Amino acid sequence: MIAPGKSHRPAAHETTTSTVLKVRDLGVDAVGPDGTDPIVSSFDLDLAPGETVGIVGESGSGKSLTARAIMGLLPGSLVARGQVEYGGRNLLELSEREWSHVRGREIGFVLQDPFTMLNPVFRCGRIIEESLIRDGRRRPPRSERRAEVLRRLAEVGLTDPSVADRYSFQLSGGMRQRVAVAAALARDPKILIADEPTTALDVTTQKEMLTLLRGVQKARGMSLVLITHDLRVAFAMCDRIHVMYGGSLIEVAPAADLESRPLHPYAQGLLLSEPSLDRRVVELPSIPGSVPKAREVVDCCAFATRCEWVADTCRQGRPPLLEVGRLRRSACVRLPEIGAAMDAKRARIDVAEPPTSEARSERPLIEIRDLRKEFRIGKRTVTALDGVSLSVNQGESVAIVGESGSGKTTLARTLLGLERCTSGDICIDGVPAHDWSKLSAADRRRLRGTVQMVFQDPYASLNPMRSIGSTLSEAIRSHDRGVKDTAGGVADLLKTVGLPPAYAQRKPAALSGGERQRVAIARALAVDPRLLVCDEPVSALDVSVRAQIVNLFATLRRERGVGFIFITHDLSMLRQITERVCIMHRGRLVESGPVDRILDHPTDPYTVKLLQSIPRSGAAWIDAPVTTEARRTPAGGGRRTGGRDLMGEVCDGGDTHGAA
Amino acid sequence: MRTRATASLVVSRILVYAGMLVLISFVIFSLLYITPGDAVGNLLGTRRRTPETEELLRRQYHLNEPFLTQYWIWLKDAVRFDFGNSSVSTLPVTDEINARLPNSLILAGVAYVLTMLIGIPLGLAAAAKKSTAVDRGIVASVIVGFSTPVFVGAVALLYVFGVLLGWFPVFGAGTGFVDKLWHLTLPAISLAIAGAGLIVKHTRAVMIKVLDQDYVTFARARGLTSRRVYLLYALRNGLIPVITVSVPLLASLVTGAVLVEVTFSIPGIGDLLVRSAASQDLPTLQAIALLVAALIMVANLAADLLYMAADPRIRHGRSTT
Incomplete structure (x- = not known):
C-alpha cells in the first residue's frame, strides 16, 4: 500500500497552491584546507502563504544551518549551494547589498537564545526603531517614531511603554524573546523563520510565546518556518513537518499524519522516545547509539548505524526522498518491506503498563524541615527557598518540578551542602546536615557516600584533561583510600552504565553527550550511594538519547535499589521516572503527591497551568485560554524585572552552572 | 534615581582608588627602611658621611620621630609635591621632575595616539578578513613589530628619517609645544610600533568574537546594512574592552620609554628613573614611584568611567558576559 513514487519532486500540492518560498537541493558545505565536507545536502522546501512548516531534528541534523x-x-x-527561490530570484546569488532588502523585509528571522540576541548596549525601543523601514532620507519626528515603537511592542503583548526604555538585560527571557519578535517583524516580512524560539524559555512562557507567534501569523497572514527539536511543539504548531537527520531530510509529512503513522524508522523512533504523558511504560523505546556526523554518512542512509531494520540496500548510496503517499515523502528505501513491522512495533508500545507497586523501605533517608535559603544581592534579600519540607524514603524516586527561579536547584545544592541554608533542618540518614562545615570528617565522608549528585551539563561536569578511567578511579579512591587497583572497579562502573570497558582510556572529548552523562552517572555511583540527586539529567541531551538515560535510571533503581531525586522542568518525563512529585513555585512547595494523582487531578492552580502548558497537538491547545494563575504573571511571563527577577538569576545560575 | 546610582558608583570607584594610592604611598615611604642599609645612608646616597650631614638629614627628614609620624609628615609634603632634595644633585626633586615631565607626557601621549591609530584599524582589518592572506600578513608583521627590540627600531628610524632624509631632528626634546612635538615624533613612532602589536591582537580577537555574536547575526537578519552593523554593533561593543586594555599601556609609556629616551637623548622621566635607581637617589625614586602610581590610578579610573559610559550593563550593576 505504500509505493515509492517515480520522482520526489513536484509533490501534488505544489501545483495547486501558490508558493512563496521554494527551496531546491539546498546544500551547505564546510570549506577547509582539506577540501569540502558536506554538512547539509538535498534539502527541499515549499512554503505556501500563511502556512506553518516545521523543520524537526536533533542537534547536528543541520536544521539551524539550513535556516x-x-x-x-x-x-x-560555510558555503551554500542549490536554489532558494523567492520572488522569482535565487537568493543564494544575491550580493550583500541586495540581501539587506530581502532580510527583515521579505523574510524575518528569530534566533534561539533571547539572552544573546539583543544588543546589550541599546535600549529595546532603539532596537525596534532601527529595524523599521525609513521612507526616503527624512526621519519622522521623535514622537511619531516612539508611537510606532510602542505600537509594535503592543503587537507582541508588551503593553507597558517603559519596556521601550529598558535594556534587554533588564527584561525576563520571555519578554526579550517578544522584543526580538517585534524587531524581526518591524519591516513586515511575508515569511518568518523561527529557530528554536522557545527552547530557552520556561514551559509556561513557551506556551505564551507559541500562542503569540500563532496569533501574529494569523493576523498578518504570514508564513512561518518553525525549527525545533521538540516534536510536541511541532505537532502543536505546524501544518507540515520536515524531519532532518544527519544533514538531510528523511521524512516530509502533514503533521497529523506524521504523528499517527510515521513512515521512516528514525521519525518513528523519535516519536516513540517521547515519553507518554498519560501512561507509564515498562521501558521507553530508545534509539541505540548517538547522532552521527554528516560527513560520516555521505554515502549511505544517515540512520543506517542505528536502525533495527538496516539491510545492505541502506548502505548503497544516500537514499533519495521519494513520494510515498498523499503529500508524504520518505527517504527509507525499505519502507515497502518494513512498513508492517513498523506499525506492529508502534501498536505493541501503545499498550499501557499498569502502575507498578515496587517494594521499598518506609524508613526516611532524607528529612528536610522548614528549609529557608536567602541570598543577599547588594541591599536586597531574595528568598530562594521559603519554608520547604520534604522527606524521601530509602529507594524512593521523587521529582522536584519547577521553572527557573522556583528554587529547585537551590534545594538540591543545599541538600548536598553546596549551599548553606539560612534556617531549617536537614537530616540525611540520621545525621543532621543543615551545615556541612560543622560535620566531622567521618560524617561528611559518610554523607557523601550516601548522597551523590549528577549535574545537568555533562560537557561541563567532566574534567576535559583527564581520561574517563582516571576520573572514575579518583572517585573510587575518594571513598575508600585503601583501594590499590581500581581498574576492575572502573570496568564494573562502566559496565553498570552500559559503556564498554575500553572507554576508560578515552578523554571526555571523544564521547557523545549521552556517553558523557553515563560517565557522570558512573562517577556518582563510584561510592555506592543510596540516593542520586539528578539536576536536569537529560535536558542537555539529544531527544533520541534521553530515553536511553531514563532507562538507565530505571535499571539502577531495579538492580541496585538506588533512590532518586530528580530536579526537572520537564513534566513529560515524570510518569516514567518517579512515583512522587513535588511542584515548586517561587521557593515554595505548592503541591506534592503521587505522580498519577498530580498529573491527572492537579489541585493547585500553578500545577494546572504547568500541565496546560505542555504542548499538545492541534490548534485546540495553542488557542486555549490560559488559566487564572496566568493572570498573576505579567505579559512576558517567566522572569520579571525588579526584585523577583534576581531570584531567577540566582537560581538560574545554579541551574546552568551547577557543576561549579 | 538612576543618576544618583551612577554618581554613587563613580564616588565609590574614586574612593577605592584613593585608598589604594594611600596604601601604595605607605609602601613607597617604607622604601627608606626596606632598602638595605640604614635610613641615613639611603638618604645620603653616594655622598660622604659625616656627623654633621647625618644630623642635618635627621632633622630634615624627621628621622628621630616615630615611624608613623615620619610617614605622616612625608605624606603631607608629598601632597604638596615636596619630596625633599635629590641626594645626587641636591636640587629639589620636584624641580628635576618638572623639567622632564612635559617631555614624557607629550611622548607618551603621542605614542599612545599613534599606537591606537596603527593598532585598531589593523586589528579591525584582520578581524574582517579573518583567515585570509590579509589577516595572516597583518598578524605576522605585528609579531615582527613587537619582537624587535625598541631601541633597534628606534635606531633604524633615526637613521632613515633623521640622518638620511633629515626630516626630523636626531636628538633632544626641543623647546615649546610645537617644537617638542616635532622632536618627539620619531621616538613616539618607535614606541608605537612596539605597542601596536598588543592592540592589534586584542582588537582582532575581540572583534572576531563580537562579529560572531547572536546580536550581530540578528541585526543582519533584520536587514540592517553591513555598514551600520559593523559601526554601531560590532565596533561599539568591541572597542570597549580594547580601550580598557590600552589604558595601562598609556601609563607604562610614561616610564617605560627609557630606551627610546636614551636613544634620542631626550631628558624624560624614564631616564631619570633609571639614573636615580643607579645612584640610589631615594627621594627621587620615591617621588617617581608615587607619580607613576598616581598616573596608573587616574588612568584606570578614566578607563572605568569610560566603560561605565559605554556599557549600560556596568551602570546597571550587571556583570558583562
Whole structure:
C-alpha cells in the first residue's frame, strides 16, 4: 500500500497552491584546507502563504544551518549551494547589498537564545526603531517614531511603554524573546523563520510565546518556518513537518499524519522516545547509539548505524526522498518491506503498563524541615527557598518540578551542602546536615557516600584533561583510600552504565553527550550511594538519547535499589521516572503527591497551568485560554524585572552552572 | 534615581582608588627602611658621611620621630609635591621632575595616539578578513613589530628619517609645544610600533568574537546594512574592552620609554628613573614611584568611567558576559 513514487519532486500540492518560498537541493558545505565536507545536502522546501512548516531534528541534523543558508547568514567557513527561490530570484546569488532588502523585509528571522540576541548596549525601543523601514532620507519626528515603537511592542503583548526604555538585560527571557519578535517583524516580512524560539524559555512562557507567534501569523497572514527539536511543539504548531537527520531530510509529512503513522524508522523512533504523558511504560523505546556526523554518512542512509531494520540496500548510496503517499515523502528505501513491522512495533508500545507497586523501605533517608535559603544581592534579600519540607524514603524516586527561579536547584545544592541554608533542618540518614562545615570528617565522608549528585551539563561536569578511567578511579579512591587497583572497579562502573570497558582510556572529548552523562552517572555511583540527586539529567541531551538515560535510571533503581531525586522542568518525563512529585513555585512547595494523582487531578492552580502548558497537538491547545494563575504573571511571563527577577538569576545560575 | 546610582558608583570607584594610592604611598615611604642599609645612608646616597650631614638629614627628614609620624609628615609634603632634595644633585626633586615631565607626557601621549591609530584599524582589518592572506600578513608583521627590540627600531628610524632624509631632528626634546612635538615624533613612532602589536591582537580577537555574536547575526537578519552593523554593533561593543586594555599601556609609556629616551637623548622621566635607581637617589625614586602610581590610578579610573559610559550593563550593576 505504500509505493515509492517515480520522482520526489513536484509533490501534488505544489501545483495547486501558490508558493512563496521554494527551496531546491539546498546544500551547505564546510570549506577547509582539506577540501569540502558536506554538512547539509538535498534539502527541499515549499512554503505556501500563511502556512506553518516545521523543520524537526536533533542537534547536528543541520536544521539551524539550513535556516541560516536560506537567510544568507552562514558563518564564513560555510558555503551554500542549490536554489532558494523567492520572488522569482535565487537568493543564494544575491550580493550583500541586495540581501539587506530581502532580510527583515521579505523574510524575518528569530534566533534561539533571547539572552544573546539583543544588543546589550541599546535600549529595546532603539532596537525596534532601527529595524523599521525609513521612507526616503527624512526621519519622522521623535514622537511619531516612539508611537510606532510602542505600537509594535503592543503587537507582541508588551503593553507597558517603559519596556521601550529598558535594556534587554533588564527584561525576563520571555519578554526579550517578544522584543526580538517585534524587531524581526518591524519591516513586515511575508515569511518568518523561527529557530528554536522557545527552547530557552520556561514551559509556561513557551506556551505564551507559541500562542503569540500563532496569533501574529494569523493576523498578518504570514508564513512561518518553525525549527525545533521538540516534536510536541511541532505537532502543536505546524501544518507540515520536515524531519532532518544527519544533514538531510528523511521524512516530509502533514503533521497529523506524521504523528499517527510515521513512515521512516528514525521519525518513528523519535516519536516513540517521547515519553507518554498519560501512561507509564515498562521501558521507553530508545534509539541505540548517538547522532552521527554528516560527513560520516555521505554515502549511505544517515540512520543506517542505528536502525533495527538496516539491510545492505541502506548502505548503497544516500537514499533519495521519494513520494510515498498523499503529500508524504520518505527517504527509507525499505519502507515497502518494513512498513508492517513498523506499525506492529508502534501498536505493541501503545499498550499501557499498569502502575507498578515496587517494594521499598518506609524508613526516611532524607528529612528536610522548614528549609529557608536567602541570598543577599547588594541591599536586597531574595528568598530562594521559603519554608520547604520534604522527606524521601530509602529507594524512593521523587521529582522536584519547577521553572527557573522556583528554587529547585537551590534545594538540591543545599541538600548536598553546596549551599548553606539560612534556617531549617536537614537530616540525611540520621545525621543532621543543615551545615556541612560543622560535620566531622567521618560524617561528611559518610554523607557523601550516601548522597551523590549528577549535574545537568555533562560537557561541563567532566574534567576535559583527564581520561574517563582516571576520573572514575579518583572517585573510587575518594571513598575508600585503601583501594590499590581500581581498574576492575572502573570496568564494573562502566559496565553498570552500559559503556564498554575500553572507554576508560578515552578523554571526555571523544564521547557523545549521552556517553558523557553515563560517565557522570558512573562517577556518582563510584561510592555506592543510596540516593542520586539528578539536576536536569537529560535536558542537555539529544531527544533520541534521553530515553536511553531514563532507562538507565530505571535499571539502577531495579538492580541496585538506588533512590532518586530528580530536579526537572520537564513534566513529560515524570510518569516514567518517579512515583512522587513535588511542584515548586517561587521557593515554595505548592503541591506534592503521587505522580498519577498530580498529573491527572492537579489541585493547585500553578500545577494546572504547568500541565496546560505542555504542548499538545492541534490548534485546540495553542488557542486555549490560559488559566487564572496566568493572570498573576505579567505579559512576558517567566522572569520579571525588579526584585523577583534576581531570584531567577540566582537560581538560574545554579541551574546552568551547577557543576561549579 | 538612576543618576544618583551612577554618581554613587563613580564616588565609590574614586574612593577605592584613593585608598589604594594611600596604601601604595605607605609602601613607597617604607622604601627608606626596606632598602638595605640604614635610613641615613639611603638618604645620603653616594655622598660622604659625616656627623654633621647625618644630623642635618635627621632633622630634615624627621628621622628621630616615630615611624608613623615620619610617614605622616612625608605624606603631607608629598601632597604638596615636596619630596625633599635629590641626594645626587641636591636640587629639589620636584624641580628635576618638572623639567622632564612635559617631555614624557607629550611622548607618551603621542605614542599612545599613534599606537591606537596603527593598532585598531589593523586589528579591525584582520578581524574582517579573518583567515585570509590579509589577516595572516597583518598578524605576522605585528609579531615582527613587537619582537624587535625598541631601541633597534628606534635606531633604524633615526637613521632613515633623521640622518638620511633629515626630516626630523636626531636628538633632544626641543623647546615649546610645537617644537617638542616635532622632536618627539620619531621616538613616539618607535614606541608605537612596539605597542601596536598588543592592540592589534586584542582588537582582532575581540572583534572576531563580537562579529560572531547572536546580536550581530540578528541585526543582519533584520536587514540592517553591513555598514551600520559593523559601526554601531560590532565596533561599539568591541572597542570597549580594547580601550580598557590600552589604558595601562598609556601609563607604562610614561616610564617605560627609557630606551627610546636614551636613544634620542631626550631628558624624560624614564631616564631619570633609571639614573636615580643607579645612584640610589631615594627621594627621587620615591617621588617617581608615587607619580607613576598616581598616573596608573587616574588612568584606570578614566578607563572605568569610560566603560561605565559605554556599557549600560556596568551602570546597571550587571556583570558583562
